[in-house]
Amino acid sequence: MKIQIGHTLESSEIYGPGLRSVLWVQGCTLACKGCWNTQYWSSTGGITTSVDEIVEKWASTPELEGITLLGGEPLQQVGPVHALIRGARRMGLSVFLYTGYEPEELSTDMLDCFNMSDIVVTGRYVHELRNTNLRWRGSTNQIVHFPTPRYQALDIEEQHEVEVHLSSEGELSVYGYATDEFLTSIEVKS
């Protein structure tokens, strides 16, 4: 089975608990005003890759606590995303799913993905409700759900998180909700 992926981060600590592999699933028709990820809107962008290959890569990374699927809109490729979630769960990895849909908009297959995930953030990004001090979400209308018991006792401390990655070629990449001031400061230092 194939999936269209916009971007991959092999390990991160800001998209959920512990060390996580993060996939930006390509394609989103929800068109939230002020979306930060418009490069992932086109369903033909990114690269086509095999679900099995992704799952095999997770299996060879024993330090992972889980995976995080965001986008784009992961549930607009519900078949492959369902397969990825099943693959992660088979390995004991936790699953953090982002969706711009509200729970009542989910089809049966989408709802299956929701119910198999340990953490789900739901809801469109609403620019007027933007708050960069929230943990794991960009606007105050978005809701964090814990469909399984795995993280239900977790205390979500609201905080502003940014992660900077330096590639072996010396290229800096910034993840999370970085302020303009922060971006300017690392440009000066790099």
Ligand code: SF4
């Ligand atoms: S659901 Fe996410 S990717 Fe899609 S438009 Fe909204 S913020 Fe952007």
